Amino acid sequence: PSLHLPRRMADEAPFQILHNEVIQYIYTSAENGETENGRNITKLENMGFRVGQGLIERLTKDTARFKDELDIMKFICKDFWTCVFKKQIDNLRTNHQGIYVLQDNKFRLLGQLSAGKQYLDQAPKYLAFTCGLVRGALSNLGVKSIVTAEVSIMPACKPLVIHRQVTY
């Protein structure tokens, strides 16, 4: 008899497990220390960047050009996020001056972490690749950006907030 799992496609687990394994690899092959941590975060972010570029290229092959930046951000929130995480971004806010805040209330890649201090300490590792994904996707769509992410400490849901800032 099979377990009752939440509905999700069979191709989610491989990526999630691979993502975890990549993080373990990056971190165990390096020494501890502040500079190392920063370097590792950068490595993960850069990997995500390349993947984001490749992915968006495939995803937008047959798509008409975007009207404007907001149109692009909506695409990221709907199509791109669904492609990667099987759900859309829950909330998009902007100041209409280049800063966008994307909120995911159930970010899938933090699954292994338990709530508490460890959670906040470890979370950046689990966000770096995704930030790179978004930055890479935007880059291929002609938008330069800085993408940062944070998580809230609420244990019930795990919101991911992405700030994207256009740089000129």
Add this chain to the structure above:
Amino acid sequence: MSRQSNRTTDSKKMNSELFTLTYGALVTQLCKDYENDEEVNKQLDKMGYNIGVRLIEDFLARSSIGRCQDFRETADVIAKVAFKMYLGITPSVTNWSPAGDEFSLILENNPLVDFVELPDNHSTLIYSNLLCGVLRGALEMVQMAVDVRFAQDTLRGDNVTEIRMKFIKRIEENLPAGDD
């Protein structure tokens, strides 16, 4: 040009591309980190093992396959259920040894290597070696010690990709697992 029509198919395909693109980025990183292909191959196998150990739970939960009676059944499940589920392909099971303890999986095409070309200085890289580790780790969790290796690789000029799997022994349930 409409992009609405095949949204579900596209989405599923795209997600497997997420995996293959991420895998490509990983291999690239490993090639940067290690001096030679042999080291990269070993690392891929090790990481694959760790992934297999976890992926098997997902597989068993999702497929409701019961315990396999013998190695032949295992081979069929791997080819027709697991590969199909995770990579969207069904390799053929062939070249059984007379003792029935060794077989080949023949992959006409390997999704992991779409758009991948091996650069000249990596001729001994077994690009998809992760798969060997995954199979080894997954089967260890269901009490089977196996040896898995690539016998042929389209990236290295062969016509097909062939994975050779050999049954070593049954693992007793209350002994700790092999590698760590």
